Amino acid sequence: MRVNLTELVEGQKKELDLEVEAKIENIGYFGDEIPLVAPVVFKGKIYNANGEIYIEGIVESTGEFSCYRCLEKFQKKIIGEIHEKLIYESSPQAEIEEYFIIKNNMINISEIMENVLISALPMKIVCDEQCRGLCLVCGENLNKHQCNCEKDEIDPRLAKLKDLLQ
Known part of the structure:
Protein backbone atom coordinates (compact mmCIF):
# COMPACT_ATOMS: atom_id res chain seq x y z
CA MET A 1 0.00 0.00 0.00
CA ARG A 2 1.46 3.32 -1.05
CA VAL A 3 0.93 6.71 0.61
CA ASN A 4 1.28 9.94 -1.39
CA LEU A 5 3.53 12.47 0.37
CA THR A 6 3.40 15.24 -2.26
CA GLU A 7 1.63 17.73 0.03
CA LEU A 8 4.26 17.17 2.73
CA VAL A 9 7.23 17.32 0.38
CA GLU A 10 6.00 20.51 -1.30
CA GLY A 11 5.24 22.16 2.05
CA GLN A 12 1.46 22.44 1.58
CA LYS A 13 0.94 20.46 4.80
CA LYS A 14 3.14 19.95 7.83
CA GLU A 15 1.59 16.67 8.95
CA LEU A 16 -0.48 13.73 7.65
CA ASP A 17 -2.43 11.68 10.17
CA LEU A 18 -2.73 8.07 9.07
CA GLU A 19 -4.79 5.10 10.10
CA VAL A 20 -4.07 2.28 7.68
CA GLU A 21 -5.21 -1.34 7.73
CA ALA A 22 -3.48 -3.88 5.50
CA LYS A 23 -3.92 -7.60 5.02
CA ILE A 24 -0.48 -9.19 5.32
CA GLU A 25 -0.63 -12.99 5.30
CA ASN A 26 2.81 -13.88 6.75
CA ILE A 27 5.97 -12.24 7.98
CA GLY A 28 9.39 -13.81 7.63
CA TYR A 29 11.27 -14.21 10.89
CA PHE A 30 14.67 -15.99 11.08
CA GLY A 31 13.74 -18.33 8.22
CA ASP A 32 10.24 -19.08 9.58
CA GLU A 33 6.96 -17.79 8.19
CA ILE A 34 4.72 -16.43 10.95
CA PRO A 35 1.05 -16.33 9.92
CA LEU A 36 -0.84 -13.19 10.90
CA VAL A 37 -4.42 -13.97 11.94
CA ALA A 38 -5.56 -10.34 12.14
CA PRO A 39 -5.13 -7.37 9.81
CA VAL A 40 -2.08 -5.19 10.38
CA VAL A 41 -3.07 -1.72 11.62
CA PHE A 42 -0.88 1.41 11.57
CA LYS A 43 -1.95 4.47 13.57
CA GLY A 44 0.33 7.44 13.44
CA LYS A 45 1.53 10.40 11.44
CA ILE A 46 4.04 11.45 8.83
CA TYR A 47 5.35 14.97 9.26
CA ASN A 48 7.74 17.48 7.73
CA ALA A 49 10.29 18.98 10.13
CA ASN A 50 12.61 21.52 8.49
CA GLY A 51 12.45 19.80 5.11
CA GLU A 52 13.00 16.30 6.49
CA ILE A 53 10.17 13.76 6.52
CA TYR A 54 9.57 11.59 9.60
CA ILE A 55 7.12 8.82 10.43
CA GLU A 56 5.82 8.03 13.93
CA GLY A 57 3.21 5.59 15.06
CA ILE A 58 2.16 2.20 16.36
CA VAL A 59 1.74 -0.98 14.31
CA GLU A 60 -0.22 -3.92 15.67
CA SER A 61 -1.51 -7.32 14.60
CA THR A 62 -1.92 -10.84 15.99
CA GLY A 63 0.38 -13.69 15.02
CA GLU A 64 0.20 -17.45 15.42
CA PHE A 65 3.36 -18.90 16.97
CA SER A 66 4.85 -22.15 18.21
CA CYS A 67 6.23 -21.84 21.73
CA TYR A 68 10.01 -22.10 21.88
CA ARG A 69 9.85 -24.21 25.06
CA CYS A 70 6.81 -26.50 24.72
CA LEU A 71 6.12 -26.31 20.94
CA GLU A 72 2.39 -25.62 21.51
CA LYS A 73 0.63 -23.30 19.06
CA PHE A 74 -0.71 -20.03 20.46
CA GLN A 75 -1.77 -16.57 19.31
CA LYS A 76 -0.18 -13.39 20.56
CA LYS A 77 -0.70 -9.70 19.85
CA ILE A 78 2.32 -7.97 18.31
CA ILE A 79 2.73 -4.24 18.94
CA GLY A 80 5.61 -2.21 17.56
CA GLU A 81 6.46 1.48 17.56
CA ILE A 82 8.14 3.42 14.80
CA HIS A 83 10.03 6.71 14.99
CA GLU A 84 12.02 6.92 11.74
CA LYS A 85 13.33 9.42 9.27
CA LEU A 86 12.31 8.83 5.65
CA ILE A 87 15.00 9.34 3.01
CA TYR A 88 14.52 10.59 -0.55
CA GLU A 89 15.54 8.17 -3.29
CA SER A 90 18.12 10.68 -4.60
CA SER A 91 19.81 11.08 -1.20
CA PRO A 92 23.29 9.55 -0.69
CA GLN A 93 21.90 7.79 2.41
CA ALA A 94 19.38 5.91 0.24
CA GLU A 95 21.91 3.16 -0.39
CA ILE A 96 21.92 2.25 3.31
CA GLU A 97 19.24 -0.36 3.97
CA GLU A 98 18.37 1.06 7.39
CA TYR A 99 16.17 3.79 5.93
CA PHE A 100 12.76 3.74 4.29
CA ILE A 101 12.89 5.39 0.87
CA ILE A 102 10.57 8.02 -0.61
CA LYS A 103 10.22 7.29 -4.36
CA ASN A 104 8.33 9.79 -6.54
CA ASN A 105 6.82 11.37 -3.39
CA MET A 106 5.37 7.97 -2.39
CA ILE A 107 6.18 5.66 0.50
CA ASN A 108 5.36 1.93 0.77
CA ILE A 109 3.58 1.80 4.13
CA SER A 110 3.08 -2.01 3.97
CA GLU A 111 6.84 -2.55 3.94
CA ILE A 112 7.22 -0.26 6.94
CA MET A 113 4.46 -2.04 8.86
CA GLU A 114 6.00 -5.46 8.18
CA ASN A 115 9.47 -4.34 9.29
CA VAL A 116 8.11 -2.80 12.50
CA LEU A 117 6.27 -6.03 13.39
CA ILE A 118 9.40 -8.11 12.82
CA SER A 119 11.52 -5.81 14.97
CA ALA A 120 8.90 -5.96 17.76
CA LEU A 121 9.22 -9.75 18.11
CA PRO A 122 11.45 -11.20 20.84
CA MET A 123 14.26 -13.62 19.95
CA LYS A 124 12.54 -16.53 21.70
CA ILE A 125 8.74 -16.50 21.56
CA VAL A 126 7.10 -18.37 24.44
CA CYS A 127 3.43 -19.00 25.20
CA ASP A 128 3.89 -17.89 28.81
CA GLU A 129 6.87 -16.69 30.82
CA GLN A 130 6.13 -19.52 33.28
CA CYS A 131 6.16 -22.19 30.53
CA ARG A 132 7.98 -25.28 31.81
Whole structure:
Protein backbone atom coordinates (compact mmCIF):
# COMPACT_ATOMS: atom_id res chain seq x y z
CA MET A 1 0.00 0.00 0.00
CA ARG A 2 1.46 3.32 -1.05
CA VAL A 3 0.93 6.71 0.61
CA ASN A 4 1.28 9.94 -1.39
CA LEU A 5 3.53 12.47 0.37
CA THR A 6 3.40 15.24 -2.26
CA GLU A 7 1.63 17.73 0.03
CA LEU A 8 4.26 17.17 2.73
CA VAL A 9 7.23 17.32 0.38
CA GLU A 10 6.00 20.51 -1.30
CA GLY A 11 5.24 22.16 2.05
CA GLN A 12 1.46 22.44 1.58
CA LYS A 13 0.94 20.46 4.80
CA LYS A 14 3.14 19.95 7.83
CA GLU A 15 1.59 16.67 8.95
CA LEU A 16 -0.48 13.73 7.65
CA ASP A 17 -2.43 11.68 10.17
CA LEU A 18 -2.73 8.07 9.07
CA GLU A 19 -4.79 5.10 10.10
CA VAL A 20 -4.07 2.28 7.68
CA GLU A 21 -5.21 -1.34 7.73
CA ALA A 22 -3.48 -3.88 5.50
CA LYS A 23 -3.92 -7.60 5.02
CA ILE A 24 -0.48 -9.19 5.32
CA GLU A 25 -0.63 -12.99 5.30
CA ASN A 26 2.81 -13.88 6.75
CA ILE A 27 5.97 -12.24 7.98
CA GLY A 28 9.39 -13.81 7.63
CA TYR A 29 11.27 -14.21 10.89
CA PHE A 30 14.67 -15.99 11.08
CA GLY A 31 13.74 -18.33 8.22
CA ASP A 32 10.24 -19.08 9.58
CA GLU A 33 6.96 -17.79 8.19
CA ILE A 34 4.72 -16.43 10.95
CA PRO A 35 1.05 -16.33 9.92
CA LEU A 36 -0.84 -13.19 10.90
CA VAL A 37 -4.42 -13.97 11.94
CA ALA A 38 -5.56 -10.34 12.14
CA PRO A 39 -5.13 -7.37 9.81
CA VAL A 40 -2.08 -5.19 10.38
CA VAL A 41 -3.07 -1.72 11.62
CA PHE A 42 -0.88 1.41 11.57
CA LYS A 43 -1.95 4.47 13.57
CA GLY A 44 0.33 7.44 13.44
CA LYS A 45 1.53 10.40 11.44
CA ILE A 46 4.04 11.45 8.83
CA TYR A 47 5.35 14.97 9.26
CA ASN A 48 7.74 17.48 7.73
CA ALA A 49 10.29 18.98 10.13
CA ASN A 50 12.61 21.52 8.49
CA GLY A 51 12.45 19.80 5.11
CA GLU A 52 13.00 16.30 6.49
CA ILE A 53 10.17 13.76 6.52
CA TYR A 54 9.57 11.59 9.60
CA ILE A 55 7.12 8.82 10.43
CA GLU A 56 5.82 8.03 13.93
CA GLY A 57 3.21 5.59 15.06
CA ILE A 58 2.16 2.20 16.36
CA VAL A 59 1.74 -0.98 14.31
CA GLU A 60 -0.22 -3.92 15.67
CA SER A 61 -1.51 -7.32 14.60
CA THR A 62 -1.92 -10.84 15.99
CA GLY A 63 0.38 -13.69 15.02
CA GLU A 64 0.20 -17.45 15.42
CA PHE A 65 3.36 -18.90 16.97
CA SER A 66 4.85 -22.15 18.21
CA CYS A 67 6.23 -21.84 21.73
CA TYR A 68 10.01 -22.10 21.88
CA ARG A 69 9.85 -24.21 25.06
CA CYS A 70 6.81 -26.50 24.72
CA LEU A 71 6.12 -26.31 20.94
CA GLU A 72 2.39 -25.62 21.51
CA LYS A 73 0.63 -23.30 19.06
CA PHE A 74 -0.71 -20.03 20.46
CA GLN A 75 -1.77 -16.57 19.31
CA LYS A 76 -0.18 -13.39 20.56
CA LYS A 77 -0.70 -9.70 19.85
CA ILE A 78 2.32 -7.97 18.31
CA ILE A 79 2.73 -4.24 18.94
CA GLY A 80 5.61 -2.21 17.56
CA GLU A 81 6.46 1.48 17.56
CA ILE A 82 8.14 3.42 14.80
CA HIS A 83 10.03 6.71 14.99
CA GLU A 84 12.02 6.92 11.74
CA LYS A 85 13.33 9.42 9.27
CA LEU A 86 12.31 8.83 5.65
CA ILE A 87 15.00 9.34 3.01
CA TYR A 88 14.52 10.59 -0.55
CA GLU A 89 15.54 8.17 -3.29
CA SER A 90 18.12 10.68 -4.60
CA SER A 91 19.81 11.08 -1.20
CA PRO A 92 23.29 9.55 -0.69
CA GLN A 93 21.90 7.79 2.41
CA ALA A 94 19.38 5.91 0.24
CA GLU A 95 21.91 3.16 -0.39
CA ILE A 96 21.92 2.25 3.31
CA GLU A 97 19.24 -0.36 3.97
CA GLU A 98 18.37 1.06 7.39
CA TYR A 99 16.17 3.79 5.93
CA PHE A 100 12.76 3.74 4.29
CA ILE A 101 12.89 5.39 0.87
CA ILE A 102 10.57 8.02 -0.61
CA LYS A 103 10.22 7.29 -4.36
CA ASN A 104 8.33 9.79 -6.54
CA ASN A 105 6.82 11.37 -3.39
CA MET A 106 5.37 7.97 -2.39
CA ILE A 107 6.18 5.66 0.50
CA ASN A 108 5.36 1.93 0.77
CA ILE A 109 3.58 1.80 4.13
CA SER A 110 3.08 -2.01 3.97
CA GLU A 111 6.84 -2.55 3.94
CA ILE A 112 7.22 -0.26 6.94
CA MET A 113 4.46 -2.04 8.86
CA GLU A 114 6.00 -5.46 8.18
CA ASN A 115 9.47 -4.34 9.29
CA VAL A 116 8.11 -2.80 12.50
CA LEU A 117 6.27 -6.03 13.39
CA ILE A 118 9.40 -8.11 12.82
CA SER A 119 11.52 -5.81 14.97
CA ALA A 120 8.90 -5.96 17.76
CA LEU A 121 9.22 -9.75 18.11
CA PRO A 122 11.45 -11.20 20.84
CA MET A 123 14.26 -13.62 19.95
CA LYS A 124 12.54 -16.53 21.70
CA ILE A 125 8.74 -16.50 21.56
CA VAL A 126 7.10 -18.37 24.44
CA CYS A 127 3.43 -19.00 25.20
CA ASP A 128 3.89 -17.89 28.81
CA GLU A 129 6.87 -16.69 30.82
CA GLN A 130 6.13 -19.52 33.28
CA CYS A 131 6.16 -22.19 30.53
CA ARG A 132 7.98 -25.28 31.81
CA GLY A 133 8.71 -26.70 28.36
CA LEU A 134 9.30 -30.34 27.46
CA CYS A 135 10.97 -33.07 29.52
CA LEU A 136 14.50 -33.57 28.22
CA VAL A 137 14.23 -37.35 28.70
CA CYS A 138 10.74 -38.39 27.50
CA GLY A 139 9.49 -35.25 25.71
CA GLU A 140 6.34 -34.84 27.87
CA ASN A 141 4.86 -31.33 27.97
CA LEU A 142 5.54 -30.35 31.59
CA ASN A 143 2.78 -27.71 31.53
CA LYS A 144 0.16 -30.47 31.15
CA HIS A 145 1.63 -33.49 32.98
CA GLN A 146 4.43 -34.22 35.39
CA CYS A 147 6.68 -37.04 34.20
CA ASN A 148 8.58 -39.51 36.41
CA CYS A 149 11.84 -39.44 34.51
CA GLU A 150 15.17 -39.62 36.33
CA LYS A 151 16.86 -36.28 35.79
CA ASP A 152 20.12 -36.92 37.59
CA GLU A 153 22.32 -35.98 34.71
CA ILE A 154 25.60 -34.23 35.34
CA ASP A 155 27.48 -32.09 32.90
CA PRO A 156 30.49 -34.26 31.92
CA ARG A 157 32.77 -31.24 32.32
CA LEU A 158 31.80 -31.03 35.99
CA ALA A 159 31.62 -34.76 36.80
CA LYS A 160 35.02 -34.73 38.56
CA LEU A 161 33.72 -32.15 41.05
CA LYS A 162 31.10 -34.64 42.27
CA ASP A 163 33.91 -37.01 43.28
CA LEU A 164 35.30 -34.29 45.58
CA LEU A 165 32.04 -34.21 47.57
CA GLN A 166 32.24 -37.94 48.42
